[in-house]
Amino acid sequence: MNDHILIVDDEPSIRNSLQSILEEEGYEVSTTDSAESTQALISEKLPSFDAALIDIWMPGMDGLTLLDWLREREENFPVIMMSGHGNIETAVRATKKGAYDFIEKPLALEKILLTLQHALKERALERENKELRNRTMLDGVEIIGNSKRIQEVLAELEQAAPTEGWVLIHGENGTGKELAAKHIHLHSKRNQMPFVAVNCAAIPEAMIESELFGYVKGAFVGASRTKPGKFSQANGGTLFLDEIGDMSLKTQAKILRVLQEQQFEQLGGTETHDLELRIIAATNKDLEKEIQAGRFREDLYYRLNVIPIELPPLRERKEDIALLVDYFLHQFSQSGGFPLKEVSNEAMASLNQYYWPGNIRELKNIVERMVIMVREREISLNHVPPVIRLSNAEVMQVGNLPNNLRQAMTVFEGLFLSESMKKNQWNLDQAAIFLEISRKELEEKIQQFEITVPLDI
Ligand SMILES: Nc1ncnc2c1ncn2[C@@H]1O[C@H](COP(=O)(O)OP(=O)(O)OP(=O)(O)O)[C@@H](O)[C@H]1O
Ligand SMILES: [Mg+2]
Numbered sequence: 001m002n003d004h005i006l007i008v009d010d011e012p013s014i015r016n017s018l019q020s021i022l023e024e025e026g027y028e029v030s031t032t033d034s035a036e037s038t039q040a041l042i043s044e045k046l047p048s049f050d051a052a053l054i055d056i057w058m059p060g061m062d063g064l065t066l067l068d069w070l071r072e073r074e075e076n077f078p079v080i081m082m083s084g085h086g087n088i089e090t091a092v093r094a095t096k097k098g099a100y101d102f103i104e105k106p107l108a109l110e111k112i113l114l115t116l117q118h119a120l121k122e123r124a125l126e127r128e129n130k131e132l133r134n135r136t137m138l139d140g141v142e143i144i145g146n147s148k149r150i151q152e153v154l155a156e157l158e159q160a161a162p163t164e165g166w167v168l169i170h171g172e173n174g175t176g177k178e179l180a181a182k183h184i185h186l187h188s189k190r191n192q193m194p195f196v197a198v199n200c201a202a203i204p205e206a207m208i209e210s211e212l213f214g215y216v217k218g219a220f221v222g223a224s225r226t227k228p229g230k231f232s233q234a235n236g237g238t239l240f241l242d243e244i245g246d247m248s249l250k251t252q253a254k255i256l257r258v259l260q261e262q263q264f265e266q267l268g269g270t271e272t273h274d275l276e277l278r279i280i281a282a283t284n285k286d287l288e289k290e291i292q293a294g295r296f297r298e299d300l301y302y303r304l305n306v307i308p309i310e311l312p313p314l315r316e317r318k319e320d321i322a323l324l325v326d327y328f329l330h331q332f333s334q335s336g337g338f339p340l341k342e343v344s345n346e347a348m349a350s351l352n353q354y355y356w357p358g359n360i361r362e363l364k365n366i367v368e369r370m371v372i373m374v375r376e377r378e379i380s381l382n383h384v385p386p387v388i389r390l391s392n393a394e395v396m397q398v399g400n401l402p403n404n405l406r407q408a409m410t411v412f413e414g415l416f417l418s419e420s421m422k423k424n425q426w427n428l429d430q431a432a433i434f435l436e437i438s439r440k441e442l443e444e445k446i447q448q449f450e451i452t453v454p455l456d457i
């Protein structure tokens with residue numbers, strides 16, 4: 001496709017001659033006669049342009065102000081400034097503001113074409129780099145699993161991906177919600193555009209608006225420069241709203257408004273920005289229950305939940321455990337430069353029977369730890385953390401019976417501790433109250449029994 005150039009100049013003679021010259025060279029050309037009309041055009045169509053030639057002196061808003069405005073929308077869009085009253089100072093100002101180059105009028109044909117060629121070449125290189133970065137970011141998004149459950153999910157993901165439908169992913173901690181979101185993005189039409197993740201639970205309430213919408217210089221104390229928010233960063237691509245069940249009602253209202261109007265303003269800004277992105281949301285909460293409890297807005301739920309996707313917990317697809325162990329063994333041996341280890345049958349059996357409250361993330365952490373810590377070539381049962389090894393009633397069966405009462409009590413204590421924590425959603429304060437011990441004591445026991453507390457809880 002031909003490169004599309006925008007010419008902005010208030011003088012019709014310049015617009016016309018530049019247009020015919022560039023068209024002769026095979027460019028596609030559009031023109032506007034003022035900064036204001038350019039803003040209107042570009043608000044809708046910036047991605048369709050590859051470069052712009054902008055006159056500095058125009059009635060109304062001048063070219064340098066327009067340049068500032070453009071920079072806020074897209075940092076790397078190539079702009080070449082033109083001016084009849086060229087002086088060094090203006091040229092320096094223009095380049096400081098991020099213009100690619102500055103050309104004096106009367107315009108020298110050669111110089112224009114050459115500058116334009118360079119600018120477009122740089123732009124193309126940069127796009128390639130960006131694509132490469134995107135691809136590396138999306139590396140390791142392979143979804144491993146042969147079980148019927150995960151294969152069904154994969155089919156759903158692939159069916160949803162090429163559509164523009166918004167997706168709501170639900171699943172326990174560590175079941176691969178973020179991975180699934182990336183997978184959708186990678187298989188969508190937007191895969192050349194950014195994938196931006198926002199963890200709604202991790203942003204303090206007071207900062208959520210500036211994080212999401214961005215702010216303009218001077219919007220509040222400390223806002224020393226204009227900063228785009230996640231909505232702008234993701235524009236054209238996919239915005240992953242993670243842990244949406246943890247947003248306050250106030251934040252929910254703000255987000256809902258933006259999603260309904262498909263427009264937003266930066267904090268302290270007057271201008272509205274159009275929203276052009278796909279939303280994928282995720283939560284480990286049962287949102288219908290949250291709605292009933294008055295903690296989640298029903299209207300927001302219906303807006304986000306166009307395509308629901310449910311990620312099954314690992315314990316419901318145990319066939320995948322061996323496959324995942326193998327995958328992570330390879331991954332961590334390779335990245336850490338360790339020789340590849342094997343897992344003994346007994347060790348594998350104990351990994352298979354475990355409840356996996358932290359799902360794949362927990363499994364991944366444990367495999368990593370074993371790859372690093374185990375010296376032998378084979379990972380055997382006693383290398384498996386006790387809480388996994390012993391949380392099975394089978395340990396009590398003949399043959400596996402503890403050797404004496406003290407050992408039996410220890411086994412039961414470990415089992416009871418981890419079950420109690422699960423029961424209390426791994427909230428240590430709550431679990432300590434339940435167990436009638438102090439939090440400090442509980443922490444010591446967690447260490448003593450090597451209980452893995454799922455991350456991000
Ligand atoms: N099917 C899978 N195959 C390979 N790796 C997986 C799979 N599912 C999850 N993982 C890996 O497990 C880890 C946890 O996954 P992810 O962060 O996507 O889970 P999550 O559901 O978002 O968890 P949380 O609720 O804790 O945020 C990641 O490192 C991810 O790459
Ligand atoms: Mg996550």
